[in-house]
Amino acid sequence: MKEITSIAIGGFDGMHIGHQALFNELGCDGAVVVIDTGYANLTPHEYRKRYTDHKIFFFNLEDIRHLDGEGFVKLLCKEFPKLQKIVVGYDFHFGKDRKYSYDDLKELFDGEVVVVEEVKHNNDSVHSHKIRAKLQLGDVKGANEFLGHNYTIVGEKIQGQGLGSSELFATINLKVKDFLLPKEGVYVTTTRIDDEEHYHPSVSFIGHRVSTDGSFAVETHILDGEVICKEKAEISFVDFIRDNEKFESMEALKEAIQKDIAKAAKELKFLAL
Missing domain, CATH: 3.40.50.620 (HUPs)
Structure with missing residues (x-):
């Protein structure tokens, strides 16, 4: 000092x-x-x-x-x-x-x-309370413009349902403390695993699993191949894709997730150009 x-x-x-x-x-x-x-x-x-x-x-x-x-x-x-x-x-x-x-x-x-x-x-x-309001509305693009960087949360890896790897798409499940979570829904994101220096393109979900067991989850699916997460991950939010929805069948849920992945991949590829 x-x-x-x-x-x-x-x-x-x-x-x-x-x-x-x-x-x-x-x-x-x-x-x-x-x-x-x-x-x-x-x-x-x-x-x-x-x-x-x-x-x-x-x-x-x-x-x-x-x-x-x-x-x-x-x-x-x-x-x-x-x-x-x-x-x-x-x-x-x-x-x-x-x-x-x-x-x-x-x-x-x-x-x-x-x-x-x-x-x-x-x-x-520009005020912090306005950024919080934007995140709670799912307006991550607006929040990011006020922040000057992508809004990022950090979480500890936890065990998920196990449905991802067996019936849907493999995800990293996180327990997030202290950070404000954006509105429930699906997002275009990038994810940093443990202490890696780079972020992976990803699609992330925040909310209650209304189509399966109803439990609350913060989970991210890596788009550029499977990675091993040992302890923690960071999710940086790029854009909002859709609200949390209830699907009547596992097949309908899987189809929706495939569309989410395609949207995220397209936007992240565009941003990388």
């Missing part, structure tokens, strides 16, 4: 294009300070580190929420003794009961305070 001269402060769940506008104001000795509320579900915990080259430091909100404005600034100056610049968003509030704004920060901090104005995409202001 001793070499840091500038910091960007915020919750930064999603690390979206609005957040990136703050990071762009940091110098080479800049860092990102996350006020962690414990409610981040787009990029929970350390996953924020994937979306910036700057160092990230986490402050737990419960540990600092009692501080008044002066106490908060003193804490920052103590943690970052060479601090010269603080970057915040136009809607930034801090201190007990969030009663202090960037105007107070300018009075309390001796260095430079940069206030980044509202970032818009297609004339719509």
Whole structure:
């Protein structure tokens, strides 16, 4: 922390294009300070580190929420003794009961305070709560545009029904914690297995298996051949294909999945061109 001269402060769940506008104001000795509320579900915990080259430091909100404005600034100056610049968003509030704004920060901090104005995409202001809403509607393309990257979840491999490999198509079944899951349905995705560096083209399902046992599942089918998943996988969402549906026969379900695979393969091939 001793070499840091500038910091960007915020919750930064999603690390979206609005957040990136703050990071762009940091110098080479800049860092990102996350006020962690414990409610981040787009990029929970350390996953924020994937979306910036700057160092990230986490402050737990419960540990600092009692501080008044002066106490908060003193804490920052103590943690970052060479601090010269603080970057915040136009809607930034801090201190007990969030009663202090960037105007107070300018009075309390001796260095430079940069206030980044509202970032818009297609004339719509970019916020994490809007990204969550888009994902819950299945609008992953819209969410990705706001994020500036494909929305990605990480899950632990678990045992599935066993129907995939025997009667349908082999899938990797995941238990996903902490991440917000998009709307139930079928998606064009890419999937990264364990610690591989690359992503495989895939089609993924999220929802209750209404055509079989009714259980909830997050599962992904790899399009470029069978792979062995030992511990975990990451699913990155590219587009929404269809809602979760109930099929009257295994044959009808299999036919629908074949169409899903064809759509996913076509779109991913187009994107790769």
